Amino acid sequence: MIRGGGHGSALRSVLKNVAQFIIVLATTLLGLAAVTFFIGRVVPIDPVIAIVGDRAPPQVYERVRMELGLDRPLIEQFAIYLKKAVTGDFGNSVLTTNPVLTDIASAFPATLELATLGTLIGVIIGVPLGVLAAVKRGSFIDQFVRVLGLAGYSIPIFWLGLMGLLIFYAKLGWVAGPGRIDVTYSYLYTPVTNIVLLDTAMQGQWDAFWDAFSHIILPACLLGYFSLAYISRMTRSFMLNELAQEYVIAARVKGLSEMRVIWRHALRNAAVPLITVIALSYANLLEGSVLTETVFAWPGLGQYITNSLQNADMNAVLGGTLVIGAVFVLLNLVSDLLYRLLDPRTR
C-alpha cells in the first residue's frame, strides 16, 4: 500500500472515519426511533381510551385525540415523536408517574455496574484462557475452552441464575440473595453516582461495601461467564491467526523466550480485533441483563423494562428500548471506530 502525504493524509483518514461514523450513527438512531414509533402505533390499546376511559362522550374523545396529536398525518406525528425523543422526553410512566427519562436515569447505573463487572470478569479470565487454548491447540485446555464456549451458547441464562441462587445462596450461603444491598446497609451511604460499590467505597462504608459486593458477585459472575464464553473463543481464533504469522517465527528465531513471543508480540496484535469483541460482548451483556436482573431482582434497566411490560406501560417500554438500543449501537460503532484507529492496516 502506498502511503502519501504523511501527517495530513492520516488526519484526513481519521476525519473521514469520524464523519462516516456520525452518518451511520444518525441513520441508525433514526431507524431505531422509527421502529419504536411503529411498535407504539401497532399497540392494540387505544391511547385515547386509556386516558379518557371507554364511556367518555365523543367530543371529549375527539379533544384528547387532538391534544395527543393523533389526528395529524403519521409522518408529522413521527416528527413530533422524534423531536421529543431527541430532547429526552419519552412521556411519563404510568406505573411510577415519573418522566420515563428520570426512571431510566436512576435505573441505568445499576445495569452499568453489573455489566461492567461482568465484562471485567469475562476479560480477565477469558483472554488468558483463549491464549492458552490457542498456544496448546488440541490439548485438554483447548477442549475445556471449547466445551465452556458451547455451554455458554446453550444454557438459558435465567435458569443458570436460578441454579446459582439455589446452590450458592440457599444451600451454601456464600453470597447474598436477590437485590442490590440489604435494607440495613442502604441508609449508611448517600447515593452519588448510584453505583453502589463506588459510592460505599468512596464514603468509607466498608460494611455496606461488602454487603453490596456479596449481592453483586453472583449475577456478575453469571454475566461474566457468558462474556467469557464468547471472549475466550474469539481470543483463541485471533491468536491462532497471529501465531501462524511470519513475525512470530522471526521473533522465535531471534531467540526471544516463548512467553515474550506469545504475550508481548502475538497478543499485542490480536488485541486490536479483541477490542471490538470486548465492546460487542459488553453490548450483549446489556441485553443479557434483562433476564438476569429479573432473576436477581436487580433494580436496573432490564427489570424496569420487564416490569413496565407486565403492566402495559408502553411509554416506559419504548423509552427503555430506545435507550438500550442507542447504547448498543453506540458501543458497536465506537468499537468499530477504535478498530480502524488502532489498526494501521485498515487505513
Add this chain to the structure above:
Amino acid sequence: MAGAPLADTPSGLRAWLLSAEPHSRWQARLGRFYLGWRAFSRNPLAMVGLSVVVLLILVAIFADLIAPYSPVVGGDLRTQRLLPPNETFWLGTDDQARDIFSRIIYGSRITLYVIVLVALIATPIGLLVGTVSGYLGGWVDTVLMRITDIFLAFPRLILALAFVAALGPGIENAIIAIAITSWPPYARIARAETLMIRNSDFIAAVKLQGASTPRIILGHVVPLCISSLIVRVTLDMAGIILTAAGLGFLGLGAQPPMPEWGAMVATGRNYLIDQWWVAAMPGLAIFVVSLGFNLLGDGLRDVLDPKAAK
C-alpha cells in the same frame, strides 16, 4: 476429499455413489451428500448433536405414547403436589400436582413448533430482501441494507420484548416477534451470495433469453442461496430456543397451562429453595436441546465450509 485413498474395491452402492462420472444429476447429488455425510459422521460431537435433534423430533411426534400423564390436568392436589422425583413421577410434580416429565415431553412440541415457524417465516423474508438487494443493487440495495442494519443493531431479546409488548403476550406473537428479529443475518448472507451469482455467465444467458427480473431472482438466484442459509438457520436454532424460553420465562410467550419450558422454569422459581426440581428439570431440557442444535450446527459448518473448520 480429493486424493484420499478409497477403501479397497468399493462395493456396489458405494462405488455408484463415489463414481467420478455420475450418469445423472441425481447420482451426483447423492454422491456429494454421501461424502458430506462421511465427513460429518466422523465428528462424534456433531453426531451427538444430531441424535439430540432427532430425539427431540421423535419425542414431539410420539408425545402421546411416551408421556405417562396428562401435561395439563394434575393429580390429587392434597397428596401429589410438589413431590420430589420418585418412581411414579420420574422428575417430580409441580404446584398443580402435574407430572413434570410428561410436561417436558409435551413441551418438546411447543419448542419444535416455535423453531419451525420462526424458520419458515424468517428465512423467506431474509432470502427475499437479500436477493433483491444484491441483484438490483443501487439505491434499492442501499435502502434495504440500511433497514437490515437497523434491525441488526437492536439487541434481539429487547426488540422481541417490545414487539410482544405491542402485540400482546402469547406463543404466536412470540413467534412473530422472534421471526422479525431473526431475518437480518439471513438477508446479509443471501445478499453476499447473490453478489457472487449476479455476474455469472448463466445469469447473463437467462437475461438475454428475455427472462424478467422477478423470474431471474426467484428461479435462478434464490435456489442457489438456499443451502448456505440452511446452515445458518441451523446454527441459529439454539438462539431461537433460548429467546423463546426467555420470553416464556418473562410470561410473554406461551401462556399457562401450556407446558412451555421457559414458563415452567418461571413457575419453579416460586418453589426454588425447597422444591428445586420444578425449576431445574425444564431448564435442563432447554439446555440439552439447544446444546444439541449448537453441536449439529458446528458439525454442519465444518462439513460445508472447510474454511471455518479451524
